[in-house]
Amino acid sequence: MSELRLKNIYKSYGKTAVINGLSLDVKDGELVTLLGPSGCGKTTTLRCVTGFLNPEKGDIYIGEKNITEIPPEKRGIGLVFQNYALWPHMTIFENLAFGLRLRKMKDNVIQKKVMEGLSIVKLEDFGDRYPRQLSGGQQQRVALARAIVLEPDILLLDEPLSNLDALLREQMRFEIGQIHKNFKITTIYVTHDQTEAMVISDRIVILNKGIIMQQGSPTEVYSKPENKFVAGFMGTTNFIPGEISETKGSRLLMTTEGGRKLLCSGPEAEKGKKCEAAVRPENILFCPSGETGENIFPALVTRASYTGDMIDYEIEFDGIRLRARGSVKERAEAGDKINIKIDPDHTPVLFE
């Protein structure tokens, strides 16, 4: 019942549109991540859903109910902020109880619900403390519990982990995932961290300049980017420019600017069309010298950096520099001449 629909939302500051005709459906119980660089409109979108901003055009629905004109406190939306926003003058217990008291619940009910909420985030013993006595991770758990005890229709999380250190972030990511699995609250999660989005989401919506660039499951957006922005934003990608020379079923043969024939995947396209192949570093394989075949090319190692678990290479191929990745077991050194194989199945062709 608590699916969330945004219909053609438009919001601008002055003359620049921050959200430009955005439509989005979030299914009941789904966890959707809004992902994008800062200034992409993700936080503005979130604030329109919360009601702290009013979109200039468009409507927002929870279920069948249009909530666009409803004030924030009546929307039934739970919110978790980047900087926790725990009220410093209240104990943890009172922070959780505040919303329950506003709903005129009985004291024993409040007591029970708050304790349940605290146990969900494993902070049963912290009710009497004040926010400043808790670590950042604990504070963020309280913020989460504060939103959940009210059993909201929709839960919104605004970069909830960006103030935490790396280790804690990983742990909290997992906990948020667990809580979502258990309660199945329809959730929008805003982040600029693509790893976070990959781990936690049912669906990722990638935003740039107030427009949805692509949406889909984590696997889809990572392995089948539909445009250069998505390919570039989701992890490291090399772009090899060229033009289409032939369509072969679900494969495309392109000619690089250096004149090499590179086999990629993609839909049918007309011959001579400008394009770019998006090659992930992990899809550039080093092969034994002497091996020949499709998509095998000579290249030159220009830099090899040992990062512990692997080796990060920069190689020169066809006049351009590519990033590649190799196992620690078979090391190449800068200056080595090697053969590389580019995996055509995982190398989509992108058009401008």
Place this chain on the structure above:
Amino acid sequence: MSDSVIGRKGAVRLPSYVFLLFPAVAFILIMYAYPFILSFVKSFELDGAFSTANYKKAVDLYYKDITFTFLVTLFNSTLATLLGVLLSVYFRLNDSFISRTLIKLYRIPIFIPFVVVAQMMNSFLAPHGILNLFLGKVGLVNLDNPLQLFNFAGLSFGFAWKLIPFTVMIIFGGFQMIDNSYIEAARSAGAKLHQIIIKILIPMNSSSILVALVLVYSQIVGTFTLPYMLIGGKIPTTITVDIAHRVNYYRDFGVANALGVFSYIMVIVTAVYYLKMNMRDAKISHPQG
């Protein structure tokens, strides 16, 4: 937040900040802006007609006092800033019993109102006052001919007593923001103490030194109590005292306002700086929608 106040499809209604601001704006407009404008208008008015006679009279009668006021202001704002810098440097670089004790005590005069300071100075600096007595006992002053201090010197002592702690508070506050690492880096690069002070500490803290100077300067121009109670109607005195005389004895608002305009002119540079600085600060710290 402001956006949520006005419903997109709702009828046009006044945003709530209008009601919140109205009393304050109305009060300041009536009680400040109106008399402020009036001080210019009345200064050019004689018997209901436009005239520059008030200015002529003000200059003829009080040119000595206008000069005196300007000199007192210039001298004391420079002195207070200079000594403020020196003491602040001392406090910043020395951590001893002496500096710690002085840091605890120096603020006291800031909290004492000018009228009490004036009374203190009145008794302290008097020909038969405790200062002359003390200096007489240690043999620095002949008590038959005590120091006469109800003049430029005494006024300056009073201003210095009240205002140096104030400049120290602002400037020392600025120095405290400068991390030790800057000083240590300069020292390791071979800088001597005076070079550290001149090349590192003072330039890094120039903004608060300037703020102290500006605030002290405009405060001295506007101070009435201290000169009124120390010097009174003797010549030369400050224009604040003259304004009071003009109003109290002659009900001469024309010349009083002309003198008032002189005091505005005297602070015009510092006033503009003060306004610009504060408006910039206010804008920087303004919250985002």
Place this chain on the structure above:
Amino acid sequence: MKSKKYYFKFSMDLLLFVLSLLILFGPMLSLALWSVAEQWYWPNLLPQKVGFSYWAQALGLKMSFAIGAVSIVPAFLRSIAIAVVTVVISMSIAIPAGYALAKFKVPFASLLLLLFLMPNAFPQQPIFVNLLSIFTKWGLAGTVTGVILVHVLVGLVYGIWITSSTFKAIPNHLIEAARSVGADSRTAFLKITLPLAAPGLLASSVFVFITSLDEFTGTFFIGLPFVNTLPLTLYSASGTNMQFASVIGVLLLIPSIIFMSLVQKLLKAEYVGGMG
């Protein structure tokens, strides 16, 4: 062995210390001594006879016929009453205005800021002069109401700036968090904003109170000769009765030092220095 340089520095430090203490406490000592000096013949460094008879006279505990000596109790009570009313009026104007400046995007904000900053940028004495002529027309000159209005003017600007920076320091997300759990804007203000702002608002009130208690120039123009506050009583006594003026001086000094040192940590240095 300690070097010559060390002893030189030490004696310079000591000189600075003694000189600073003498200059700092000399005038205060003078005031304190005069307030208890029953007999002080020149050229003795200290009074011959010390006692609280002038305090008793000033506080109305003992009748006195000395020149300049009247009970200051009425002026004291009047000053306190004026200060209390001034705080109430100033704060009820300043709190909404400070809140609006801190939390709303107000059009023409720069103009408003300019208006609220002007009184601190220029000398205020000419304002009092013109208020006197305006108040004379309105029948407010020489009345307690007139004096209160002037005190509100002096306190209001500080009040607005202190409350506005207090509200600004409260992050919006704390208020939004309250809205998100179901509080309407009024409840969020009462339960979140107001408790968090309380220390700043209290500091601001104390500041306005002390400013009013110590206010001289405005009262001098608007109040005299009918409204006598404590600072004006001090002024009129200072010409005739040194002991009496000193007693009032000490009475004004003590609350100022106590309250201002309590609240100064909450205030910008500039405001603290702007009083008196």
